[in-house]
Amino acid sequence: MKTEQNDLEHLxxxxxxFVPAGxxxxxxxxxxxxxxxKPRMKARKVTTFDKFKPWLYMAAAFAGVVLLFKAFVTIxxxxxxxxxxxxxxNVDDSESVSTARVDENKEYLDYIEGQYSDNIISEEIADxx
Amino acid sequence: MQLNTEDELIQxxxxxEKQRDAFAQVVNLYGEKLYWQIRKLVLTHDDADDLLxxxxxxxxxxxxxxxxxxxxxxxxxxxAINECITxxxxxxxxxxxxxxxxxxxxxxxxxxxSYFDGDEAQMKLQEAxxxxxxxxxxxxxxxxYDDMKYEEMSDILGTSVGAxxxxxxxxxxxxxxxxxxxx
Numbered sequence: 001m002k003t004e005q006n007d008l009e010h011l012x013x014x015x016x017x018f019v020p021a022g023x024x025x026x027x028x029x030x031x032x033x034x035x036x037x038k039p040r041m042k043a044r045k046v047t048t049f050d051k052f053k054p055w056l057y058m059a060a061a062f063a064g065v066v067l068l069f070k071a072f073v074t075i076x077x078x079x080x081x082x083x084x085x086x087x088x089x090n091v092d093d094s095e096s097v098s099t100a101r102v103d104e105n106k107e108y109l110d111y112i113e114g115q116y117s118d119n120i121i122s123e124e125i126a127d128x129x
Numbered sequence: 130m131q132l133n134t135e136d137e138l139i140q141x142x143x144x145x146e147k148q149r150d151a152f153a154q155v156v157n158l159y160g161e162k163l164y165w166q167i168r169k170l171v172l173t174h175d176d177a178d179d180l181l182x183x184x185x186x187x188x189x190x191x192x193x194x195x196x197x198x199x200x201x202x203x204x205x206x207x208x209a210i211n212e213c214i215t216x217x218x219x220x221x222x223x224x225x226x227x228x229x230x231x232x233x234x235x236x237x238x239x240x241x242x243s244y245f246d247g248d249e250a251q252m253k254l255q256e257a258x259x260x261x262x263x264x265x266x267x268x269x270x271x272x273x274y275d276d277m278k279y280e281e282m283s284d285i286l287g288t289s290v291g292a293x294x295x296x297x298x299x300x301x302x303x304x305x306x307x308x309x310x311x312x
Contacts, residue, residue, distance in 0.1 A: 016247025028157045
């Protein structure tokens with residue numbers, strides 16, 4: 001059952017909340033009185049140094065990188081004794097190569113001599129006949 | 130004090146020379162409305178007064194970040210409602226009160242407030258509103274007491290207009306049911 005007393009629209013007509021006398025009238029000045037002053041930022045003149053500052057920082061960073069690289073190379077130098085081809089093996093075989101060549105030459109001379117001696121013998125037999 | 134349109138006011142709020150005077154206009158324009166919105170949420174005058182000052186203090190501190198994307202009133206309502214919700218949560222945890230008992234605690238405080246002279250029917254209305262979930266209570270207060278447009282409520286609460294209409298409808302049903310319960 002809905003009565004007039006408890007009807008929402010009826011209750012809306014009266015405001016049971018109230019404020020101290022003069023509260024609303026003095027609200028603005030009271031609140032403004034509690035707000036702090038904001039610090040005023042003075043406009044700063046931009047100097048030539050300010051304009052070049054980013055470039056200067058960039059150059060400094062680049063120099064830093066170069067120095068770091070240089071320091072790295074100095075601390076960890078590359079090993080020059082290491083073979084350029086990792087699979088390459090240094091073998092001193094000059095003696096064995098020359099011996100093989102001498103043997104080879106001797107065999108060739110023996111062969112030539114054999115050929116010529118056969119020819120000379122056969123010519124001599126033909127002459128004798 | 131000369132009154133300006135909202136755009137002019139926002140422009141002056143960003144001018145260091147005129148900022149303070151412009152902010153005084155803002156307090157003058159929205160102070161009373163904000164007070165009543167806060168008062169209906171926290172119920173007692175002393176708490177509402179403290180929260181109103183906190184709201185304007187926050188607005189003043191952050192005024193340089195306000196770019197005018199939303200209405201000034203919407204921005205202020207948002208700050209005020211956030212302040213109220215934070216205050217109510219802190220008050221509940223400080224006094225070790227569960228969510229279920231929050232309405233009883235608030236009613237006791239309201240009874241002790243010398244700036245409330247409601248009869249039994251008004252007290253019952255407050256009890257009914259306090260029993261609503263937080264969001265429904267916010268929506269009910271904004272619509273019932275301030276007759277705020279759903280679009281503005283949507284901007285403040287970040288909820289769709291449809292959801293707000295449903296929320297208000299349910300809240301009214303609950304309040305009416307509570308008011309007629311024992312009659």
